[in-house]
Amino acid sequence: xxxxTQRTYTVTGMTCSHCVASVTEEVGALDGVSDVVVDLPSGAxxxxxxxxIDESRVRAAVEEAGYQLAG
Numbered sequence: 001x002x003x004x005t006q007r008t009y010t011v012t013g014m015t016c017s018h019c020v021a022s023v024t025e026e027v028g029a030l031d032g033v034s035d036v037v038v039d040l041p042s043g044a045x046x047x048x049x050x051x052x053i054d055e056s057r058v059r060a061a062v063e064e065a066g067y068q069l070a071g
Contacts, residue, residue, distance in 0.1 A: 009062070024038055
């Protein structure tokens with residue numbers, strides 16, 4: 001085991017590179033997050049962390065950036 005977890009979420013409402021930067025900054029600021037990769041066309045946000053991150057924390061960070069998690 002490499003000591004990392006990776007989970008992909010779908011974020012709705014992103015339309016431009018500024019959206020990507022906002023989501024990346026907010027989610028990346030969560031404790032334990034080591035990498036955030038955002039795919040604008042699909043809305044996929046892949047979060048890499050040392051330990052699993054509670055979805056409610058990711059949802060709150062995405063909402064702080066002005067967007068919503070799908071589902």
